[in-house]
Amino acid sequence: MSDPEESHLVQERRQKVERLRVRGVEPYPWNFPDRVPTSVVVERCRSLTPGATASGPDARVAGRLRTIRQHGRSAFLDLEDQAGPLQLFLRVDEIGEPAYSEWLSDLDPGDLVGAEGSPMVTRRGEPSLLVRQLTLLAKAIAPPPEKFHGLKDAELRLRRRYLDLLSAPESRARFRARSLFVREIRHFFDEHDFLEVETPVLGAVASGAAAQPFVTHSSYLDEDLQLRISLELPLKRLLVGGLERVYELGRIFRNEDLDVTHLPEFSMLEAYWAYTDYTDMQRLMEAMYFRLARRIAELLPEVPTAVEAPTLFQPPFAVVDFVDALEQYSGLHGIVDKSRDELRDLARATGTTVPEASPTGKFLEKLFEHYVEPHLTRPTFVVDHPVATTPLAKRHRSKPGRVERFELYCRGVELANAYSELNDPDDQVRRFGEQLAAKGTEFYAMDRDFVLALQYGMPPASGVGFGVDRAFMALTGTPSIKETILFPPVRSQP
RNA sequence: GGGCCCAUAGCUCAGCCCGGUAGAGCAGGCGGCUCUUAACCGCAAGAUCAGGGGUUCGAAUCCCCUUGGGCCCGCCA
Structure with missing residues (x-):
């Protein structure tokens, strides 16, 4: 696979980092205090009817942006932390311009963000956070795997396990x-x-x-x-x-x-x-x-x-005797008294290719594997x-x-x-x-x-x-x- | 160690059999849209077709080699 450094997607994201810095936004800040897991917000939404917003204190969540759905003057962002996903709801009415436009222009799927706002449930019934303040916590320079199909490439899943996990x-x-x-x-x-x-x-x-x-x-x-x-x-x-x-x-x-x-x-x-x-x-x-x-x-x-x-x-x-089970499933008799050479020949007759120099026990194990193990479910x-x-x-x-x-x-x-x-x-x-x-x-x-x-x-x-x-x-x-x-x-x- | 299969855009996949200008969706860019959730609509861009060699007028496509991965067999008390 090619180095993400070469991709034009990476170049565009680097330009966003520069724009953020010019605007005075630190793309890699140090912490995000007082955050709660997304599950806490989802729990607070449980008592709300569709369209309602919670009246209590604001909640702060942090995690990775999975998707961004923009609708002109409002937008939905799916954020995910270890506890699970939570939809963020951004509206110009709530956060005003130019903040709304600036945030959306420089955010991408894969970025780590913090959000503060009120738990709410959308008219469609989705637990959400009505955002008042959004904080970039780490800009992702490399684009994440495809949002729906994920990472299928078996090699990349092993070599870059973090991508598989995320x-x-x-x-x-x-x-x-x-x-x-x-x-x-x-x-x-x-x-x-x-x-x-x-x-x-x-x-x-x-x-x-x-x-x-x-x-x-x-x-x-x-x-x-x-x-x-x-x-x-x-x-x-x-x-x-x-x-x-x-x-x-x-x-x-x-x-x-x-x-x-x-x-x-x-x-x-x-x-x-x-x-x-x-x-x-x-x-x-x-x-x-x-x-x-x-x-x-x-x-x-x-x-x-x-x-x-x-x-x-x-x-x-269940309990079975090794020799009884082997003799029963193989039809062989007198296993314990057989010589090393006899056992070797019996083992080889099952198709295994144990080396000549193997210890006697090796041949017995091969016979057991062949005749008995498949029956032990x-x-x-x-x-x-x-x-x-x-x-x-x-x-x-x-x-x-x-x-x-x-x-x-x-x-x-x-x-x-x-x-x-x-x-x-x-x-x-x-x-x-x-x-x-x-x-x-x-x-x-x-x-x-x-x-x-x-x-x-x-x-x-x-x-x-x-x-x-x-x-x-x-x-x-x-x-x-x-x-x-x-x-x-x-x-x-x- | 033996056999079979796979590698195409950042990601998910077509195209390969049967050689003739490399395609789509997502992601990204530009424009539109204030309840979407794989959002949607329009425009433009994005490729060392794993790498190398060969055959051919012409190779992503056929052949050989290499690299990486997967599966099966052997081996692994």
Whole structure:
């Protein structure tokens, strides 16, 4: 897209700025005190009959001009602030000449203005402000997107998110909901006595998951550092340290391709809860998602998927055994006893192209994705995965070859991943070792300091993690993760 | 990594198949209009048709390359 600097529209608006300055009007003043949201004026209009003007004190509002409809000696201006739109009504009778002509000649859609006047309702019934004083608060040099169709260009919507926000109310509503959704998650964990903590983004080795890290370099240490790919291992160290309920909600980084459900940086929540196991965590997740679903339904009453969420997430959620579900939907038998090569061949038979060097658990996950995941439309806990899938989970107390783990699925999206956390330091070393032995590109890096921490004793605990962006997508029906992120990554322009 | 699609005025879109003077609406300019709300009426203006190369008498249109974006597949515990 061409630079707006070159446009004749910009030149004309610059000339208006000069005219304003010549007239002694500051085009970029410092503040606009005592303003109220447009909703306050709309509320005061509620008791007025069409054609009536309020008798009380004047109101002051401020916001962006969306449209200007001139009718000779009167004009309607649509002003919008965060609370919503409000029509301004200008009349020569009210403000006189030359003020009326001067204001209208140098105002454009997109300008930020303040207005003072009386709440009124037009004869057509539109809540309005009968303006006595108009103040330019910031002249817009660049013209705004088209007033009716808005900004459709997908690239510009991402590169200039501010234009998307200022022209698309549904986009503003979604991002507002996202922000309050995150706040609700924090409230939930705070109220359950979890302590929010911050752990390092930069470290010597990124572990706790199998993913490609971003690598950077520290001048001070003169060594390469990796950006975190998980929150898990630092948080478990805090369990060792005696913090019994901790959570972190933060950005993590994975140096991989992006698509509608993946971005190189995204928001993850992980929580660890001492002296509980993964069944306690199931109850916590049921409560959390039910609460989040109700909140989302309040926040986005215009979005059908959001409105349906509380019904869908009504506890209790379904529970299925990972192996039972896989064998049932695939028709395969004896999954747990099959060799790595047999599982690899079965996985490849489904059409997936997992690399030869993948750990055994990878093949099981591929089989599960292919045969079972499409069937999980209602919230469902998939429990007790084979050991090979999960190097950080505790072995199952009664099912040999399994770990105590659940994944929560809904609408085909993974909404939580939780374990009874492995706290046996020797078993942890073995499990890291099994990952490394597979020598694939995907593995959990050995974190020796973490193993040392376990040697001092970590209480039995359950832990959970979920992608905040994906949880928001699933509850609201947002189709692309980019629409949940204000500034998603874009290539730099040539 | 593979495949398909898209890029025309500040914005929203026609025009492209089938090559022949680049169009509309909104926004902006000028004029009119004191209850409109995608206001309305009249006049005039606004384009590196993403960029580069090729074919052709002639390219927005056909071909190739590049850039950016979108969708699908693969990969991403």
